[in-house]
Amino acid sequence: MEPIIRFENVHFSYPEGEREILCGINLEITEGSFVAVLGHNGSGKSTLFKHMNAILLPTSGKVWVRDMDTADEDKLLDIRRTVGMVFQNPDNQIVANVVEDDVAFAPENLGVPSEEIRQRVDAALKQVGMYEFRMHAPHLLSGGQKQRVAIAGVLAMQPKVLALDEPTAMLDPQGRKEVIDTVTRLCREKGMTVVLITHHMEECIGADRLVVMSNGSIVADGTPLEVFSQVELMEREGLDVPETTRVLHELGLPKTAMDPESCAAIIAGAKS
Amino acid sequence: MLKDITLGQFFPGDTPVHRLDPRSKILLLIVFIVALFMASGWAGYGLMILVTALCMAISHISPRNIFKGLKPMLLIIVFTAALNLLYTQGTPLFPGWPITREGLDRSIAMVLRIVLLIAGTFLLTYTTSPMALTDGMERLLNPLKKIGLPVHEITMMMSMALRFIPTLIEETDKIMSAQKARGADFENGNLLQRAKALLPILVPLFVSSFRRADELAVAMESRCYHGGSGRTRMKQLHFQALDLWALALGALLLAAMILLRHFGL
Numbered sequence: 001m002e003p004i005i006r007f008e009n010v011h012f013s014y015p016e017g018e019r020e021i022l023c024g025i026n027l028e029i030t031e032g033s034f035v036a037v038l039g040h041n042g043s044g045k046s047t048l049f050k051h052m053n054a055i056l057l058p059t060s061g062k063v064w065v066r067d068m069d070t071a072d073e074d075k076l077l078d079i080r081r082t083v084g085m086v087f088q089n090p091d092n093q094i095v096a097n098v099v100e101d102d103v104a105f106a107p108e109n110l111g112v113p114s115e116e117i118r119q120r121v122d123a124a125l126k127q128v129g130m131y132e133f134r135m136h137a138p139h140l141l142s143g144g145q146k147q148r149v150a151i152a153g154v155l156a157m158q159p160k161v162l163a164l165d166e167p168t169a170m171l172d173p174q175g176r177k178e179v180i181d182t183v184t185r186l187c188r189e190k191g192m193t194v195v196l197i198t199h200h201m202e203e204c205i206g207a208d209r210l211v212v213m214s215n216g217s218i219v220a221d222g223t224p225l226e227v228f229s230q231v232e233l234m235e236r237e238g239l240d241v242p243e244t245t246r247v248l249h250e251l252g253l254p255k256t257a258m259d260p261e262s263c264a265a266i267i268a269g270a271k272s
Numbered sequence: 273m274l275k276d277i278t279l280g281q282f283f284p285g286d287t288p289v290h291r292l293d294p295r296s297k298i299l300l301l302i303v304f305i306v307a308l309f310m311a312s313g314w315a316g317y318g319l320m321i322l323v324t325a326l327c328m329a330i331s332h333i334s335p336r337n338i339f340k341g342l343k344p345m346l347l348i349i350v351f352t353a354a355l356n357l358l359y360t361q362g363t364p365l366f367p368g369w370p371i372t373r374e375g376l377d378r379s380i381a382m383v384l385r386i387v388l389l390i391a392g393t394f395l396l397t398y399t400t401s402p403m404a405l406t407d408g409m410e411r412l413l414n415p416l417k418k419i420g421l422p423v424h425e426i427t428m429m430m431s432m433a434l435r436f437i438p439t440l441i442e443e444t445d446k447i448m449s450a451q452k453a454r455g456a457d458f459e460n461g462n463l464l465q466r467a468k469a470l471l472p473i474l475v476p477l478f479v480s481s482f483r484r485a486d487e488l489a490v491a492m493e494s495r496c497y498h499g500g501s502g503r504t505r506m507k508q509l510h511f512q513a514l515d516l517w518a519l520a521l522g523a524l525l526l527a528a529m530i531l532l533r534h535f536g537l
Contacts, residue, residue: 053494055490055493055494077496077498080493080494080495080496081496084494084495085491085494087487087490087491087494089484089487091439091484092484092487092488092491093487093488093491094435095431095432095435095488095491095492095495096402096403096431096435097282097401097402097403097431097434097435098401098403100506101401101403101506101507104506105492105495105497106495106496107504107506108503108504108505108506109495109496109497109498109503110496111502111503111504112504113504114504114505114506114507114508117504117505117506118506121506135284137282137438139438139439139442153495154495157495157496
């Protein structure tokens with residue numbers, strides 16, 4: 001399948017900074033897949049994120065969204081309506097005092113006719129399960145609810161890709177679950193391409209593909225099972241692996257599963 | 273204490289006042305203010321009080337909320353009353369007192385003016401969502417675009433400011449608690465000392481506001497914001513029969529106040 005976002009040998013450094021933040025990234029994101037990008041603070045994952053809709057442009061190399069070069073200014077609006085972005089702090093991306101007005105912001109900017117905006121807003125709010133809150137003031141919602149409103153605000157643009165930069169970093173466990181469940185459902189049921197940037201290992205388990213970044217480079221790329229199996233590499237990067245994988249690793253058994261039932265079966269099988 | 277700030281608050285509802293087009297409400301507020309400054313006698317003030325009370329009753333805004341909004345203005349009101357009471361020339365109420373009959377009349381009139389002015393303004397902001405309010409303002413100011421006034425940008429800034437009032441209040445509360453936990457004292461000392469104590473709050477608040485503004489700008493751009501050109505609205509403004517009636521009543525009020533003033537009532 002055609003990749004919807006393609007990074008071609010992307011290098012990036014800030015004009016004033018000496019350190020290169022992205023050092024030659026090659027990455028293709030397939031339409032309809034759920035890709036998680038895991039990495040520590042300063043690994044370059046947020047910089048990578050900002051390249052997906054031309055907030056930042058590569059110092060050298062190219063980023064393609066479908067067949068559009070992100071450096072092409074004429075395509076800016078088309079790129080941004082294709083790749084919707086959700087940021088870390090829900091407060092700093094909500095622009096209106098009423099939930100539904102906020103969700104309407106993007107289609108209003110795109111010049112969509114009024115009746116269609118209404119339909120898009122209602123549909124987007126229903127998709128994230130916030131329709132009953134459409135008349136509420138955002139600052140009275142919980143963190144998880146605010147972040148779901150932010151997701152709805154992006155969905156109202158009808159993007160092809162939903163990219164999220166540590167959307168759960170400021171949330172409590174309950175809010176974190178709400179957001180990850182919503183995103184997973186959007187990918188599985190609506191076929192939305194999801195790119196989730198995170199530093200929580202647990203949030204990557206449900207992804208189709210896991211990319212690990214360190215110091216501006218991709219150090220591992222594969223299904224979560226494949227990546228987490230490289231326990232030494234993950235430890236070197238200071239990243240966690242699921243408990244089940246760790247147990248299998250300590251026991252020296254083959255790491256062919258992550259869910260507790262299958263792992264228990266593997267251990268039982270090894271004993272006998 | 274910070275929770276008491278009611279600026280930019282909005283009480284959703286479905287009364288005729290809520291349903292009015294924001295443009296009519298802004299115009300009516302201007303008419304109301306002009307009428308208020310026309311008032312010169314007790315009949316005039318009486319009428320204005322009646323109108324305000326009526327609007328409050330129709331819009332189901334309780335006087336408690338209006339008074340809550342008046343609280344921060346209390347100092348100014350007391351100050352105005354005292355100054356007018358003490359420094360107006362005329363016939364003393366009692367021989368030897370500095371308080372004159374004219375002074376008493378004037379200070380009551382001034383207090384009424386300020387209170388009604390604030391009450392009228394609050395009636396507008398309490399019954400109109402900030403989005404509708406700024407939208408209405410943008411439409412009303414639209415003709416000024418021709419002389420180069422950046423109307424869309426101004427109203428967008430206004431709506432952002434209104435949006436972030438509760439967020440910044442919350443943040444101020446958080447910073448204050450953090451400073452209190454480290455022994456800062458905001459309650460004691462004279463005015464100068466207390467003002468000085470606020471500095472450690474303002475600096476972090478400023479820094480974080482700049483960071484917020486930066487993130488907000490990126491988030492808005494990511495949602496395809498590119499200025500006012502080619503923008504549509506989900507909720508379009510429509511003048512209805514109700515607006516015509518309300519504006520007619522506003523004109524009637526203004527006429528009545530002019531007449532009352534003419535007859536010196």
